[in-house]
Amino acid sequence: MAENGIDIRPMDQFVVKPLFGGDVVNWYTPTNVTLWMALAVLAATALMVYGSRGRAVIPSRAQSVAEMTYSFIYKMVQDVAGRDAVRFFPYIMTVFLFVMMANLLGLIPFAFTTTSHIAVTAVLALTVFISVTALGFILHGTKFLKLFWVDSAPLPLRPVLALIELISYFVRPVSHSIRLAGAMMAGHAVAKVFAGFAAALGAAFFLPILAVTALYALELLVAVIQAYVFTILTCVYLKDALHPAH
């Protein structure tokens, strides 16, 4: 710590570093990104495979959680995107589990939160955006463009609405990705700032610690909710591709 008292570096936790020394981060370098993504995959596998390995008719606790997660996402895909979206269920499940596990693992002290990086969430969101758009054109051809042409509106208004719809369509991946990365980054940065205050405040150290505790509970909630939001938005976009009519 520097002599002038407060030296908080809330963004240090987000630095991408090679795992095995060195400064250069090539595309293939195993970094803390690699480690924490691997852990997220491992955690998801532990829950979904190891947890339900008993295949019991009366489930154990872990199996119950796995089944509830399965049923929850399955129902969501069915309700939001329609019955014919069920074939994309494995991908949506992958997205949900990956984001949720990455978010939750990021809450462990000294952990690295992969989903706080715009590069990661942008790729996730763009994958959804591009595949959904492609799917829309493959399934419906040019009729997919009806998504932007609001038939129920008066004719003079339609071009204006089409422009607005088009802009909002292309803003989707941006909001989709920044929402998640922003929520993760903000929460972690704020927690770090409060933690830094605890060191700087001396006798009143317990105030920031209380704040961090409360914030941590909130962040647990945010971690799950953001995973849920990311997933349900994926379903909503998928619904547009499958059923473009308003």
Add this chain to the structure above:
Amino acid sequence: MEDSAENAVGMPQLDFSTFPNQIFWLLVAMVALYMILSRVALPQIAAVLADRRGTITADIAAAEEAKQKAVEAEDAYHKALAEARAEAGRIVDQARAEMQAELDKQMAKAEAEIAAQSAESEARIREIRASTMDMVSEIARDTASEVLGVFAVKADAKTVSAAVDAQLKREDAA
């Protein structure tokens, strides 16, 4: 790590030099997780859920069947009970009829015996009475002869016995 440049600048999120690395590992992670889920985890859980649904359906069907059986068993029990009651009634009636017949027979036999015996007794009584009457007339005749002898009245035996017989007939009629 504190001496690396980007710490001071601000957001490591905007350090584009790390983007290829993150994107590469993200794709690796997503493909791996997708494979694990779609090949192993999801079919396994789907199978368990289907199993459970099947088990529940089968159990409910079995319970329904058991209930049906119970109802049938109850019906059969009631039927058997009614039959047994009817049978018992029949047996009781039959026994009663047999006993009645036997009783009637015995009664008839006893009555016949009684009638025979009473007839015999009457015959004997009549016999006894007849012999008694003979003896009475004889005694009366003797007594009358003696009484007449005492009063020294000569009377032949014929007259005496005729008078005694007439007297006895009057007595009998009275």
